[in-house]
Amino acid sequence: MTTAVLRTLSMLYHLNPRWLYLAVTVVLIVPLMVTIPMPATKDSRGPKGVYDMVGSCPTDKVVLIESSWDQGSKPECMSQLECLVNDLCTRKKRFVVFSTGVYAPTFANEVIKPIAQKAGYVYGTDWVNLGFIKPPADNMGVLIQSFFTDIHATRPVDLDGTALTNLPLMRSVRTSKDVHMVFAVTYCPWQEWISFGKGQFGVPVAFGSAAIMGPYYYVFVDSGQLCGLFAGNRGAYEYESLTGIRGMGSKMMMAFAFGLCFIIAAVVLGNIGFWASMRLRRMQ
């Protein structure tokens, strides 16, 4: 290989990072603006586990959603909550939402309210938002124990301050026995759900997490301690494939996919440039 070619290739390694930043901006924005058809994906165990568990929810029980994501994890967690609520409303399952993040109830309501309204769900009868509940001394285990022992004593009012006894749904939801499953969605869900929710109270638990946290939680899917897992937008996208209701997950998945492909391209280009500069240095 000639010196001129090597010199040109080595420029790939010494590329000004601003060009990369510009490229990644374009790569992430274009898929959000243009709909690109994607092949139907194979369903992995994570979303399928959640889908099956939601399907087996009896009419006298509720699905408990801990939606604690906020602006930081919105791009990944919003689509996860959206696809789950879409499915719950389609299959007429009742649900209760609460958050352990200060800003989270606002974001959860922004996603849930339009879907519930469209599905004809009545607040207080079909779904309830309990709002922000602070884990005592940041100890989620204590909150889960308290919550599953007596929900009404732990959180006597909902987000708007209405007493739980005045909400028809909450009159029949008091302990862990009234909860069919827990779905915790945030950047990094509390692991205490596994040890306390599933371990102590025997309630099936599923997580919706950021893609980067996926490898950490896959271990618990393999061991059966998590009944399902949404890892990033891929989880939401697969769930939407299962339910047949396309939403934010499919849209965000495209940007996510393009972003990942761009990272692979950056790795390849960086390595070619690095190899060329090393070769050039040896030749000189």
Place this chain on the structure above:
Amino acid sequence: MKKNIVRVITFVAGLYFLLEFMLPERMPCWMGGFRNPFTRCFTEVNNFLMVLGGMGFLLGPINLTHGEFMQVVRQRKGWGESVVYLVALVTSIVATVFATDTPVGAFQTTIKAVYDAMFYGVTVAFGITSMGLVSFYLVSAAHRAFLLSNLESGLMMVSACIVMLGLTPAGDYLNRFLPDQLQFGAVVQWILGCPNTAVQKAVLFGACGGAFAAAMRDWLSLGKGGDRP
């Protein structure tokens, strides 16, 4: 004396939670068959903890505000930023307390607009921007630092690229040309299920052992700061 009181309270509180968790809901018949006595007041104990946590929750903002206020009063370097903080704090508190979902009248409409500007225009925008910046650094790091310099880095790079491809529709396209055993989905599941699980479990064992040791030190007030009154 003070130290001993803190030690006793810490030990008794830890013992309560330990016994509540370890003892069965109902004792066996040969032990009398009575219910776990610690569970009876569990909710009250947790509520007490939440109240204590609420008090601690305010300590941070109070200290921060006091520090920033003194910064302005004494005109120290960077006092302009402290003014911004104090104005933002007061505006946010007022807007959050008085804002309603359905504003009526000029006052409530203004308050709602201020709330939206503070929450969606500043807080949410800052949060999203700071998280979005990570993607730029990620690409920059992938380009500059993820280099094939030895066998270990090569293995890591190949497995990372396979997992990333397996998570994208591009991987599904490429799957058409591969046999079943080599399809990206299957390889990704194997990487996440076998080597990843083994490593994560090893890390967890270590972390849990450390957490257990730390908890024991706290409970028995053996740590350096554990007996501080």
